Amino acid sequence: MIDDALRAIVSSGDYGSLVPVLPTTDTTLGGSCPRGHDFRIARVSLGHSHLYDATTVTCEVCRELGHEHSTWALIDPFTHTAEPPGRGLALVVTPPSVRGGLGQIAVYLGPRSVADADLMICAPCRRAVLEQIRVDPGCRRRGLGRLLVAASVMRAPSDRYRWSTTPVNNDPEVLAFWSRIPFPAPSTLGTPEYCSDMRTAAGIAE
Numbered sequence: 001m002i003d004d005a006l007r008a009i010v011s012s013g014d015y016g017s018l019v020p021v022l023p024t025t026d027t028t029l030g031g032s033c034p035r036g037h038d039f040r041i042a043r044v045s046l047g048h049s050h051l052y053d054a055t056t057v058t059c060e061v062c063r064e065l066g067h068e069h070s071t072w073a074l075i076d077p078f079t080h081t082a083e084p085p086g087r088g089l090a091l092v093v094t095p096p097s098v099r100g101g102l103g104q105i106a107v108y109l110g111p112r113s114v115a116d117a118d119l120m121i122c123a124p125c126r127r128a129v130l131e132q133i134r135v136d137p138g139c140r141r142r143g144l145g146r147l148l149v150a151a152s153v154m155r156a157p158s159d160r161y162r163w164s165t166t167p168v169n170n171d172p173e174v175l176a177f178w179s180r181i182p183f184p185a186p187s188t189l190g191t192p193e194y195c196s197d198m199r200t201a202a203g204i205a206e
């Protein structure tokens, strides 16, 4: 039943019913919804997304005001699998084959990849570079990009790794994305700082 519903959405490409995701397992969300409504006043209810196979929180004020989104699915950015999950929403991590090489974190909805991030992490050099984030057009504005950044940064914590990204264009929507999410290194956003291992792995000239 659930798998049929998922298969129907994935095969039709109709992602309109997908609730947005939040990269957390904290069902209190720190006490307020993403619009800032304090749950002690706004009230919150918990539920379950069968499509994502994940816990959801609904802000009752957002719901009663008829906001486009009032329910968020909670996805743990640290939990991942090596293979597509078959059902539910899951992160699938493909580690790099060599030190400093390109790895990938993908968001799968059932058998299908709907978003992914390419990144280089070099543990000995304590460097991490986000190369690219891609989200299926039909799945945008659902928090998947934010989830991928959170999942990336968790794997190379910013107190130990120096983060940067490949060039970011000045499109307002792109800047809106980066300015809204907790990226740990605003000063090196758009200025990749590769270590020698990454340069070797990717064949980038010094």
Ligand SMILES: [Zn+2]
Pocket (backbone or CB within 6 Å): 033, 034, 035, 036, 037, 042, 059, 060, 061, 062, 063
């Ligand atoms: Zn709210």
Ligand SMILES: [Zn+2]
Pocket (backbone or CB within 6 Å): 100, 122, 123, 124, 125, 126, 127, 195, 196, 197, 198
């Ligand atoms: Zn290195």
